[in-house]
Amino acid sequence: MxxxxxxxxxxxxxxxxxxxxxxxxxxxxxxxxxxxxxxxxxxxxxxxxxxxxxxxxxxxxxxxxxxxxxxxxxxxxxxxxxxxxxxxxxxxxxxxxxxxxxxxxxxxxxxxxxxxxxxxxxxxxxxxxxxxxxxxxxxxxxxxxxxxxxxxxxxxxxxxxxxxxAGITAYSPLRTHGAGPGKSVGVIGIGGLGHYALQFAKAMKCDKADALALGANDFVDTGDKDWAKKWTDTFDLILCTVNVSQHIPLNDIFLTLKVHGRCIMLALPDDALPPISSFSLTASGVLLGGSLIxxxxxxxxxxxxxxxxxxxxxxxxxxxxxxxxxxxxxxxxxxxxxxxxxxxx
Ligand SMILES: [Zn+2]
Ligand SMILES: [Zn+2]
Structure with a gap:
């Protein structure tokens, strides 16, 4: 060499x-x-x-x-x-x-x-x-x-x-927020970050690792107002990897979390997050956070x-x-x- x-x-x-x-x-x-x-x-x-x-x-x-x-x-x-x-x-x-x-x-x-x-x-x-x-x-x-x-x-x-x-950005919050056996993880946006998030959640033996119905590209167009209902009270941890902010339905996403579940933002869109209702945070005692590399x-x-x-x-x-x-x-x-x-x- x-x-x-x-x-x-x-x-x-x-x-x-x-x-x-x-x-x-x-x-x-x-x-x-x-x-x-x-x-x-x-x-x-x-x-x-x-x-x-x-x-x-x-x-x-x-x-x-x-x-x-x-x-x-x-x-x-x-x-x-x-x-x-x-x-x-x-x-x-x-x-x-x-x-x-x-x-x-x-x-x-x-x-x-x-x-x-x-x-x-x-x-x-x-x-x-x-x-x-x-x-x-x-x-x-x-x-x-x-x-x-x-x-x-x-x-x-x-x-x-x-x-x-991309890999470590998905891995670190799984580790920080206790992904593993007995836990279910939801991933929003299946792109560079999301495809690792799903694989690492599985490699860490989470009970459940699902891509939510909102893909990286199609979520903006989703006309399904009731999408969150089918996931209500499902996840301990959601990793949000989508790269635009304004259309992320955060208040709906919180509905899919279990009590004290966490939603962690991983992407860094140019624009600001949409308004969040305190009611939707407190309804299930959920936490919203972020993670960097x-x-x-x-x-x-x-x-x-x-x-x-x-x-x-x-x-x-x-x-x-x-x-x-x-x-x-x-x-x-x-x-x-x-x-x-x-x-x-
Ligand atoms: Zn990067
Ligand atoms: Zn330093």
Whole structure:
């Protein structure tokens, strides 16, 4: 395998204009200064996440152009810093939605580094040295070892890629909210997140893991006003993965929960949630919450479970140069269920 002094190229497919997010150009960039806990990775695959689309279209606010998106990254280690303990050159690894954090706050110290308020996102974040982080539609990435994950031998790199954001986003709330034997889980929206939520709920031996009648694309059009009735008092936990807010029938969703059941929001639509009636929250004593990615400990656990139970990523692999086509497909809701780009630069 490559040695420590491998000459990496630092370039990727960058968006230069949020009005034309599907017109990307190969663009060189400068990574942050290499520090002693950093790892350089030659990228082989990168999944295309809904977050990428929200960001490069400007839906989430300011974009630091030109920007290389992508945060479902797998590849091989080509360089390790002098204080890296977990990895060596040649290891198969992945990087998800973060590449750094403050390492010292209560959240970082307590194993919840994904909630660090100073977390460095894999792209469109600014490092303390002023460098803008650039993502995985690229030749290489540099990340702190806390945010690098070994990929089990039983998982191929293309299968593992989308697990590092979509997979963990579905897995973490299942773990946090007690999914397992005796519990029933409902999943709203069967796309990138939802297809993992169902599989992980089953792998965790939940009694019941159902996709609710509202699909990722068809729920807006549902004319069935009584859909919630057939699920009344059914679920301990509902994971809501749909990527638009305004039509989510939250008050109906609460009806499908058991007493003290929980509804956890996983997607981050550009728009605000619809109004919630306090009556519908109190009627069954339900809780509404959210969840963001997952910690390193959870990611390692998820990858091990996926390897053991045969959890499968439903992916369509495209050469990275076709990233524009993948972005169009995501926007049109065509993908089943994830595009994974194979690096070609
Ligand atoms: Zn922190
Ligand atoms: Zn993501």
């Amino acid at each position: 490559s040695s420590d002094n491998t000459k990496l190229q630092w370039k990727g497919y960058a968006v230069h204009d949020t009005k034309h997010p599907d017109q990307l150009k190969v663009t060189e960039f400068k990574p942050k200064v290499f520090e002693d806990k950093d790892i350089d990775i030659k990228i082989e695959y990168c999944g295309v996440c809904g977050s990428d689309i929200h960001t490069i279209t400007g839906g989430w606010g300011e974009v630091k152009l030109p920007l290389i998106a992508g945060h479902e990254i797998t590849g091989h280690v080509v360089r390790v810093g002098s204080k890296v303990t977990e990895f060596k050159v040649g290891d198969r690894v992945g990087v998800g939605a973060h590449v750094g954090s403050c390492y010292s706050c209560q959240r970082c110290q307590g194993g919840a580094e994904n909630y660090c308020l100073k977390a460095i996102h894999t792209y469109n974040s600014v490092y303390p040295d002023g460098t803008v982080s650039q993502g995985g539609y690229a030749s290489a990435i540099r990340a702190n070892e806390l945010f690098v994950f070994p990929i089990p031998d039983a998982l191929s790199l293309e299968q593992a890629s989308p697990m590092l954001c 997952g910690s390193k400990a959870e990611i390692l656990e998820m990858l091990a479970l996926a390897a053991k139970e045969g959890v499968k990523s439903y992916i369509e692999v495209l050469p990275m140069k076709e990233v524009g086509k993948a972005i169009q497909g995501m926007k049109a809701g065509k993908v089943r269920y994830r595009y994974v780009l194979k690096a070609d630069i």
